[in-house]
Amino acid sequence: MFLTITSTAPAATDLGFLLHKHPGRVQSFELSVGQAHVFYPEATAQRCTAALLVEVDPIALVRGKGSGGPDGFSLAQYVNDRPYAASSMLAVALGRVFRTAMAGRCDARPELPDQRLPLEVRVPALPCVGGVEVARRMFEPLGWTVEATALPLDPRVPHWGPSRYLDVRLAGRVRLAEALNHLYVLLPALDNTKHYWVTTDEVDKVVRAGAGWLREHPERDLILRRYLAHRRTMVSTAVGRLAEVDDAEPRTVDNAVPDGDTDELPPRSLSLAEQRRSAVLAALRAAGAARVVDLGCGEGSLLRALAVDPVFTELVGVDVSARALQVAARRLRLEQMSERQRERIRLVQSSLTYRDTRIAGFDAVVLMEVVEHVDPARLGALERTVFTHARPATVVVTTPNVEYNVRYPDLPAGHMRHRDHRFEWTRAQFRSWAETVAAERGYTVRHLPVGVDDPEIGPPTQMAVFTRLDATGDAR
Known part of the structure; x- marks a missing residue:
């Protein structure tokens, strides 16, 4: 051969x-x-x-x-x-x-x-x-x-x-x-x-x-x-x-040589995953977060983006899957890091719906494409874990917008974007959940689109940024 x-x-x-x-x-x-x-x-x-x-x-x-x-x-x-x-x-x-x-x-x-x-x-x-x-x-x-x-x-x-x-x-x-x-x-x-x-x-x-x-x-x-x-x-x-x-978001495949003598190539379009990571990073920076927990970190895509930014001084990745954490460790190249670099990053195996003191007291908790993987009956436990026990100053949540699914021609009607999704929310459903959680747990919340915000059906991903009331100086 x-x-x-x-x-x-x-x-x-x-x-x-x-x-x-x-x-x-x-x-x-x-x-x-x-x-x-x-x-x-x-x-x-x-x-x-x-x-x-x-x-x-x-x-x-x-x-x-x-x-x-x-x-x-x-x-x-x-x-x-x-x-x-x-x-x-x-x-x-x-x-x-x-x-x-x-x-x-x-x-x-x-x-x-x-x-x-x-x-x-x-x-x-x-x-x-x-x-x-x-x-x-x-x-x-x-x-x-x-x-x-x-x-x-x-x-x-x-x-x-x-x-x-x-x-x-x-x-x-x-x-x-x-x-x-x-x-x-x-x-x-x-x-x-x-x-x-x-x-x-x-x-x-x-x-x-x-x-x-x-x-x-x-x-x-x-x-x-x-x-x-x-x-x-x-x-x-x-x-x-x-x-x-x-994330079913097309990337530009652009291998053609451009016209003229320049070696520059047109920029490729960002995938939805890259746009989402950028949106989460921007929200964390705007909140002034330095110590961050990535709850449901999976194989570490967000952690890698956070690790290269010295603004984030302590990072904890949490997932219930030991295999996912092993992959995250390889992708982060923890074994190749200096001792000082490794001290910034910890990987923890834990359930998202049980109280864990190891994630308490941080500046921010991120739930990036996580809530839709939780059974609806367990959402209350997740809310208590994050908003009552961990209680960070900032919580960032992203989740698919089910209304946008009609824009994916390969996705059959009535099907969700991933086989493990327990549900996918409309914009109104996500807004209602987020505002109820904020009111009950002592937070304010604002909503931001991720990806192209379609005037009819909204963006492919929806994001909510929760801010603890006493963290903003307001009375609870």
């Missing part, structure tokens, strides 16, 4: 920094199915090419496996295309060898990952169910120019016709991390099979790699069905997870 990535950007050898692989060395990596090698066939200031070669060990590939599966006939485990054709094994190698590059990190040159580069990708033997047309449908919406040629079954016997293998060349101006994530997801989707058993972990992988582009891809359902081995439950879960990550 073989794949090359070429950069023709000025100072093209910066590709080595982005991939974390030195152009002057050959590097090898052990895989469960063999060995991967990275080397550079060319490395000049004008053009730099990195090659990934995967050598498959046919014995390791079948060791301990039965005769079932897509290669289930008697000799298929030993006579197949796996050593030669790009497949899920090549995708696994990408994730193993270029993990840091796929995450968009480059500690040596932190400005590089955000740069769109003129890239060329070649996969000389790519199995594709559906042929050239399907390859175009999957890559072109992402800004790639696709040149694909069907390889003959046997060049010496032309009347046998074309095989299912393509020689694919992609060209586009994209961020390297985006390019690697596109390949990681689409290679096995084009092949329409995987060399390993598909479990629920695959949902996590496709959501992580597809964040920011797969949710709005016109062939999203086809890609997910193939990537997840046509497991309906997993596909439904992945659709919901992608909607949660990207």
Whole structure:
């Protein structure tokens, strides 16, 4: 299996920094199915090419496996295309060898990952169910120019016709991390099979790699069905997870080179998740909060945004899920922080509906997209936990506006945005709840839109900012 990535950007050898692989060395990596090698066939200031070669060990590939599966006939485990054709094994190698590059990190040159580069990708033997047309449908919406040629079954016997293998060349101006994530997801989707058993972990992988582009891809359902081995439950879960990550808000996929000689590109539109984090940060700064609790912090997206701002001197992330807190710790890179930095941040496993003295006495508590995950019968307990026991000076709450759901064409009528939502409020329902809580618990409240405020149905997300009466100097 073989794949090359070429950069023709000025100072093209910066590709080595982005991939974390030195152009002057050959590097090898052990895989469960063999060995991967990275080397550079060319490395000049004008053009730099990195090659990934995967050598498959046919014995390791079948060791301990039965005769079932897509290669289930008697000799298929030993006579197949796996050593030669790009497949899920090549995708696994990408994730193993270029993990840091796929995450968009480059500690040596932190400005590089955000740069769109003129890239060329070649996969000389790519199995594709559906042929050239399907390859175009999957890559072109992402800004790639696709040149694909069907390889003959046997060049010496032309009347046998074309095989299912393509020689694919992609060209586009994209961020390297985006390019690697596109390949990681689409290679096995084009092949329409995987060399390993598909479990629920695959949902996590496709959501992580597809964040920011797969949710709005016109062939999203086809890609997910193939990537997840046509497991309906997993596909439904992945659709919901992608909607949660990207909030069903389209991002601009803009990989075209602008007119003229300038290197500037039009700014991409912010996802709803980014707009919501910005709105919460603005509310906390306006309140003068320095010590903040993120209640229901999940995998730490808000905590990461808070952690880079020195205004916030103490941060506590609280979630009932131990797994979510483990992911948050990895994303925050707590182990890599200095002792002083780590002292600013704590992760706490706790229920949102039980009193916990560890979250009392802070300047602010944030419930960002949390209340809709709580059973209505337990909302009173949540209110007591936050507004009576913790009792911060400021409480920020965001939640979906159900009226806006009609703007999502892929969301069936009557369905909620996420499978775990217990309810979704209209603007009037949210306002009524917030004003009742404020009156009963000694707070004032103001309402703010997040996202485009549609004159007919309001914004996609609604936000309430509660301020404790005695914190403003008013008598309670």
